[in-house]
Amino acid sequence: MTAVRIAGVGMTPFGSHPETTGRELFGEASCVALDDAGVPCDDVDALFYGNFMGAFAEKQNHHGPLMADAAGVTAPATRFESACASSGVAVREAVSKIRAGQADVILVGGMERMTNLSTASTTEALATAGDELYEGRAGLTFPGAYAMMTDAYFAAHDADRTDLAHIAVKNHANAVENELAQYQQAIDIDDVLEAPMVADPVGLYDASPITDGASALVLTGEDYAEANDLDASIAVTGSGQGTDSLSLQGRESLTRTPAAEQAAEDAYTDANVGPDDIDVAEVHDCFTIAEVLAIESLGFYEPGTGYRAARDGETTRDGDLPVNLSGGLKAKGHPVGATGAAQLVELTKLLRGEHVNSDAVADAETAVTHNAGATVASAVVHVLEVVE
Amino acid sequence: MSDESVETAFDTFLNALADGKGYYLKCMNGHASLPPRYGCPDCGATDLERQPLPDVGEIVAMTTIRVPAPAFAEAAPYVLAVAKFGPVRLTGRLLNIDPDDDTVESGALVSATASSVGDESFVAFELR
Ligand SMILES: [Zn+2]
Numbered sequence: 001m002t003a004v005r006i007a008g009v010g011m012t013p014f015g016s017h018p019e020t021t022g023r024e025l026f027g028e029a030s031c032v033a034l035d036d037a038g039v040p041c042d043d044v045d046a047l048f049y050g051n052f053m054g055a056f057a058e059k060q061n062h063h064g065p066l067m068a069d070a071a072g073v074t075a076p077a078t079r080f081e082s083a084c085a086s087s088g089v090a091v092r093e094a095v096s097k098i099r100a101g102q103a104d105v106i107l108v109g110g111m112e113r114m115t116n117l118s119t120a121s122t123t124e125a126l127a128t129a130g131d132e133l134y135e136g137r138a139g140l141t142f143p144g145a146y147a148m149m150t151d152a153y154f155a156a157h158d159a160d161r162t163d164l165a166h167i168a169v170k171n172h173a174n175a176v177e178n179e180l181a182q183y184q185q186a187i188d189i190d191d192v193l194e195a196p197m198v199a200d201p202v203g204l205y206d207a208s209p210i211t212d213g214a215s216a217l218v219l220t221g222e223d224y225a226e227a228n229d230l231d232a233s234i235a236v237t238g239s240g241q242g243t244d245s246l247s248l249q250g251r252e253s254l255t256r257t258p259a260a261e262q263a264a265e266d267a268y269t270d271a272n273v274g275p276d277d278i279d280v281a282e283v284h285d286c287f288t289i290a291e292v293l294a295i296e297s298l299g300f301y302e303p304g305t306g307y308r309a310a311r312d313g314e315t316t317r318d319g320d321l322p323v324n325l326s327g328g329l330k331a332k333g334h335p336v337g338a339t340g341a342a343q344l345v346e347l348t349k350l351l352r353g354e355h356v357n358s359d360a361v362a363d364a365e366t367a368v369t370h371n372a373g374a375t376v377a378s379a380v381v382h383v384l385e386v387v388e
Numbered sequence: 389m390s391d392e393s394v395e396t397a398f399d400t401f402l403n404a405l406a407d408g409k410g411y412y413l414k415c416m417n418g419h420a421s422l423p424p425r426y427g428c429p430d431c432g433a434t435d436l437e438r439q440p441l442p443d444v445g446e447i448v449a450m451t452t453i454r455v456p457a458p459a460f461a462e463a464a465p466y467v468l469a470v471a472k473f474g475p476v477r478l479t480g481r482l483l484n485i486d487p488d489d490d491t492v493e494s495g496a497l498v499s500a501t502a503s504s505v506g507d508e509s510f511v512a513f514e515l516r
Contacts, residue, residue, distance in 0.1 A: 124457040131479075133398050134422070137510040138481050139453060139460040140468050147451035148470060155449075155494050200452040200487075249422075249470050249477040250429070254449050 001099045005225045005232035006384070008037025008218035009345040010109075014333030015182040017212040018116040022051075022058055023070040026111040029214035029338075030071035034107065037218035038230060044218075045103035047077035048094045050086030050110030051337035056125035057113045071216075073107060081337075083129035084286060086110055087215065088340025088371030088380035092239045094219050095382075104224040109216030110342075112335035122210050126336075129374035131247035143207055145248060145375045146287040147199035152254035153289055154201065159307035161201055164288035165192035166311040168205050168330055171285060174317060175327025177356040182211055182333030206288040211333035215342035234348050238271025238383030240264060246377045255304070260297035260370060260379035267368070268299075271383035275299030278383075279364035280350060281321065282343035284372040285328040294370045295323060298381070317360045325350055325357040340371035340380060351386050397424035402502040402509045410441035410500050412476045420475035444516060445471035445478065447496045452487040459505055471498050471513060480511035 010032025012025050026049070034041060047068050054060045064077035080090040087110025094106040114122055126142040127135070135145065153159060169189060175181035187205065195204040225232040242262030245251050268274055275298060283294035296306040300321060309315040315323035326332045326346035329339060347367045349355035367384045395403075401423045404410055413421045413436040415428035420439075427434045450469040453460070460466065467482040478500055485492060496515060503512035 119455070120458045120461070123455060124459070127457050133424075134479050134511065136457075137508050138468060138479055138512075139456060139463065139466060139505070139510075140479060141453055141455065141457060143455065144451050144453045144468060148449040148468070151451060151494065152449040196454070197452070198455045200454070202451075245429070247479065248449075249479045254470070 002101055003222040004095050004098050004236045005220050005222055006217055006234045006236060006344065006348050007039055007220045007225060007230045007232040008033045009348045010036060010216045011180050011342055011345050012214045013180045014211050014213035014335060016115045020212065022054065022111050022113045023066055025113065025212060025214040026067045026109065027070035029109055029216040030107055033216035033218050039105055039218050041072045043105045044073040044075045044107045046075050046097065046106045047071065047073055048080065048090040048106055048108040049077065050080045050090040050340060052081060052083055052086050052112060053125040053336065056121065057117055071107060082378040083373035084284065084336045085340055085371045085373030085378040085380050086337040089241065091341055091344060091382060092241055092380050095236050095239050098219055098221050104221050106219045107216060108219055108341060109214060110337040110340060111214035112337040113212050114210045114335060115212050134247050134249060141199060143202050143287065144199040146289055147202040148248060149254050149375065150201050150289040156255050157304045157307065161193060162189060163307045163311050164206060165189045167285065167288040167291045168192045170310045170316050171324050171328040171330040174325050174357060175331035178327050178332060181327040181331055182209055183331045202287055208286045208329040208334035211335040213333060213335035213338050215338040215345050217341055217344055233386060233388045234351050235385050235387045236382055237385045238267035238273065240266030240270060240381045242379045244377045248375055257293045257297045257376040257379065259376050260294065260372060260381065263379040263381040264298045267381040267383050271385070273366055273383060277366050278321065278368050280325060280361045280367045281323045281370065282326060282347050283323055283370040285324055285330050286334055290372065291323065293376065298368060298370055317357065322360055325360055343369040343371055344382060344384065347384050351384060399509070402511070405500050405511065406502040411438040412441055413437065414439045422476055441500065442474040443499060445473040445498050445500060447471045447494050447498060448477065450492065450494060463505065467492065469513060473500065478511050480513045482513050484514065
């Protein structure tokens with residue numbers, strides 16, 4: 001089995017770019033990644049690409065050929081859709097194909113264009129990530145689904161909105177110097193607690209924003225990287241994926257995310273590491289409660305205990321296990337289809353020592369990404385390690 | 389927008405809920421699930437039999453939606469809940485509730501029915 005290296009990474013600035021088309025966004029991210037890798041376009045064997053709501057945002061499906069054209073590659077191109085985990089799934093499939101020896105170089109990433117739609121239309125589009133018959137028709141929105149998970153968590157454990165507010169404050173603080181982040185400003189606890197409610201008990205500042213952006217990575221086999229003398233010091237050593245009932249009502253518990261637990265277990269086993277080996281993590285904090293569920297599913301905290309982590313300073317920049325040093329989805333932004341691959345982009349820069357927040361994890365060697373689709377009906381976890 | 393001349397298994401289920409004759413599906417191995425469904429989600433068995441839905445459900449999680457999707461703009465703010473009816477859970481809109489005046493909490497008891505907005509019908513709950 002061929003080991004997988006990250007040869008290059010690229011991201012557009014995340015934010016509000018309603019004047020920029022999806023093809024331009026992905027073209028930018030992929031050109032940055034290919035340039036970073038120093039790999040010629042002709043060497044790309046496949047394009048794996050994640051996108052969720054192109055049919056809503058740009059009346060566009062069949063993104064594969066469009067995005068290959070935008071990236072300047074002629075390789076076979078395939079779009080993956082798993083809601084907010086779309087590009088995480090694309091990365092996992094790319095890793096699998098390289099390991100199997102079926103490709104030497106894969107350009108992988110994702111794109112989402114959202115801010116050209118009204119908030120109402122975006123809300124409608126995001127709701128299609130849930131069960132249309134039982135959830136969408138009844139008027140359940142995406143924030144509403146996480147609000148019910150938050151409500152259930154509060155009822156089961158001693159957590160409250162202030163605990164969750166510390167997560168939003170932490171992630172905003174991490175994004176202040178990240179020039180690719182949507183919100184480069186600090187907020188305080190009162191900002192979060194006093195923000196308007198979106199779906200009780202989820203307030204506006206508990207939620208990640210509506211974002212345009214794209215992300216891309218050039219993944220190569222270890223042999224290709226060595227033969228071409230690439231500077232590819234980071235390896236993807238573990239990959240795992242899990243699936244759960246699409247609807248909340250189909251689950252035993254609203255306070256656990258077994259799809260992510262499964263993905264984490266498989267990724268750790270794959271990489272031959274455990275939760276104690278992880279030095280830094282990028283997790284799917286689409287809502288503040290989601291970061292709690294993420295760090296519990298990754299095995300950093302027992303179920304029902306992760307809510308104190310940010311408040312106690314354990315997952316802050318100076319904590320034992322910094323989580324979302326990029327700013328997370330909360331402050332970096334959440335262009336749905338780009339998010340999963342963007343987590344690997346940020347971690348690669350953090351581990352290479354090239355990120356504005358790299359000094360917070362100067363000795364880090366092992367990192368993990370946690371990317372969730374909708375209410376964690378899909379989950380993808382990857383382990384990254386410094387290999388040279 | 390659905391064609392009214394076509395009745396799906398979900399429509400049949402909602403009509404039964406509205407008539408107070410709700411049901412769930414049970415496979416030969418005793419797993420419970422909800423329509424529309426060809427096979428059991430737990431074991432794949434295809435001999436699914438209708439069982440009467442318990443009359444009373446208990447709310448296990450709820451929220452008040454304040455930023456709705458366009459189809460529900462006039463309904464907002466509205467309350468949604470997941471309620472447990474014996475071996476199955478249902479997601480539904482809580483009817484006849486003003487979220488800013490009425491206090492409803494998890495543990496409250498509800499019965500299931502159906503309601504609609506425009507052409508779209510959905511599961512709804514009424515407080516017992
Ligand atoms: Zn069964």
